[in-house]
Amino acid sequence: MNILHISCSPRGTVSESHRLALRIIEHLQRAHPRAVRIERALGRDAPPFIDGTHATALGAAQTSPSEALGEGTLAVSDMLIRELEQADAVVIGTPMHNFSVPATLKLWIDHIVRVRRSFDMGAQGKLGRLRNRPVLVAVSSGGAFSGERARQPDFLTPYLRAVLAVIGLRDVSFFTVEGTGGGADAVEQARARAERALQAHFDTV
Numbered sequence: 001m002n003i004l005h006i007s008c009s010p011r012g013t014v015s016e017s018h019r020l021a022l023r024i025i026e027h028l029q030r031a032h033p034r035a036v037r038i039e040r041a042l043g044r045d046a047p048p049f050i051d052g053t054h055a056t057a058l059g060a061a062q063t064s065p066s067e068a069l070g071e072g073t074l075a076v077s078d079m080l081i082r083e084l085e086q087a088d089a090v091v092i093g094t095p096m097h098n099f100s101v102p103a104t105l106k107l108w109i110d111h112i113v114r115v116r117r118s119f120d121m122g123a124q125g126k127l128g129r130l131r132n133r134p135v136l137v138a139v140s141s142g143g144a145f146s147g148e149r150a151r152q153p154d155f156l157t158p159y160l161r162a163v164l165a166v167i168g169l170r171d172v173s174f175f176t177v178e179g180t181g182g183g184a185d186a187v188e189q190a191r192a193r194a195e196r197a198l199q200a201h202f203d204t205v
């Protein structure tokens with residue numbers, strides 16, 4: 001089993017979302033002891049912006065020579081989609097940035113959600129090409145964005161659900177450590193809530 005670990009925090013291994021993502025991976029590895037983790041550290045090493053050749057190819061009605069040859073940043077897109085296709089489970093560790101995903105995660109999405117490669121355009125709209133597989137998302141945020149304590153909008157979880165469904169990934173679960181800006185006690189409580197949610201999730205799968 002291959003676990004693709006997409007790590008998005010600019011704070012790297014000390015980050016809260018990274019910590020929670022590793023807890024998720026521990027649960028997965030308990031269930032699948034031979035599972036291998038492959039890390040794509042976007043927070044440290046962001047993919048490039050989509051270049052002009054790439055954008056032109058995606059806007060064309062059919063495959064262009066540039067697309068077939070993987071010119072410019074299309075080569076990065078090819079590589080990231082292959083990496084995703086080889087994964088049996090995907091774990092995304094991400095902070096909330098301005099109510100949504102950090103720019104680095106959005107860049108990854110721009111590379112992997114690609115017409116004629118990871119989805120097709122049909123009469124009914126976009127149709128995913130990728131095999132469905134579990135996607136487990138670890139989110140950390142300075143304030144609360146879910147439940148009664150939420151004081152801000154959440155464009156992160158509905159966005160990720162919608163955009164991953166486009167390419168065929170419909171089995172998406174979220175685990176959160178919210179309110180990290182509230183000090184050490186608040187973080188401890190949020191971590192404990194996340195642990196209980198994780199336990200409940202893995203008890204039922």
Ligand SMILES: Cc1cc2nc3c(=O)[nH]c(=O)nc-3n(C[C@H](O)[C@H](O)[C@H](O)COP(=O)(O)O)c2cc1C
Nearest residue numbers: 009015016017095096097098099140141142143180
């Ligand atoms: C650019 C930026 C934007 C942020 N925007 C939000 C936000 O909209 N809502 C929120 O609750 N926290 C926000 N935060 C706080 C982070 O989500 C919070 O510190 C989180 O715990 C960081 O997770 P990490 O340790 O995994 O990087 C923001 C932080 C940064 C750096």
